[in-house]
Amino acid sequence: MVDDTGRVLSKLESPTDAHRGYSDGLERMIGMLRKTARDAGVEISGIGIGSTGMVYPFSGAIGDADFLPGWQGNNPVKDLAQAFNVTVALENDADASALGEAGWGAGKGKSRLIYVTIGTGIGGGIILDGNLYRGANMAHPEISHHVIDPSGPLCTCGFRGCWESLATGPAMVEWLKANATAEHCYPANLAAKQICQLAQQGDALALRAVEREAYYLGLGLANLINLFVPDVIVLGGSVMKSAALFLDGVRKTIRQGCRFVPFEKTELALASLGEDANLIGAARVWHHRFKDEPGRTV
Ligand SMILES: [Zn+2]
Secondary structure: EEOOOOOOOOOOOOOOOHHHHHHHHHHHHHHHHHHHHOOOOOOOOOEEEEOOOOOOOOOOOOOOOOOOOOOOOOOOHHHHHHHOOOOOEEEHHHHHHHHHHHHHHHOOOOOEEEEEEEEEEEEEEEEEEEEOOOOOHHHOOOOOHEEOOOOOOOOOOEEEEHHHHHHHHHHHHHHHHOOOOOOOOOOOOOOHHHHHHHOOOOOOOHHHHHHHHHHHHHHHHHHHHHHOOOOOOEOOOHHHHHHHHHHHHHHHHHHHOOOOOOOOHOOEEEEEHHHHHHHHHEEEEEHHHHHHOOOOOO
């Protein structure tokens, strides 16, 4: 439950357990919504959803989503609207977070904003002139699959060297493992977080992994700046918890190749909604669709 200033009043969470089927998921969503409303002592006035993709924001249907096997074609927007008799709005989860940061977070008051989350994958949402940017067929653009190095690692999308295959946490781990020699004794289950800690302790290879991460992160951000020159890029996700290690390298890369645009006008800001960014973003989805400036294109 989120109030209309973006404050979380109460929350509940549960693993998706998608394999238990859509009707089981829907039943749990309804039960949890009723309980959180009771906990907060409020009536539900609307429901916003930020979902893993693909999803169809205007029909409300779930598409061929990797993490929701078997849910394709089901429609939580219609089903929750029926259960609660309120309006319901759905967006891709990265778009939801972009709307949250733009409305109530680090991008408040900025009309051209790109939100990028860097963790096990890269996700992003683009807000232009206050509206969520949608492509043909209302599609969510996939900024993580723009190619940085065509000779890079193979990506699940079919290309080689996408931003996502080079600048995520797992990409850092892969690189470190591939370059570690017998004298390095890194644990087998090493994660990006530990690489950042090792870098802070002065581990030479971890420092190179951090430098490489800053370079690839910077290349992708420089491309976004060259293409859009946004007012702000809001950076979130688990890798950005160590942002202090990367930002100088990122800025250096941007300075190298963005000289035909006023790159210094694009602020790099850290996401400010914290661990509730997705939750608050989902609430903002509903506000953006149904409450802000009625009649405006959404
Ligand atoms: Zn890709």
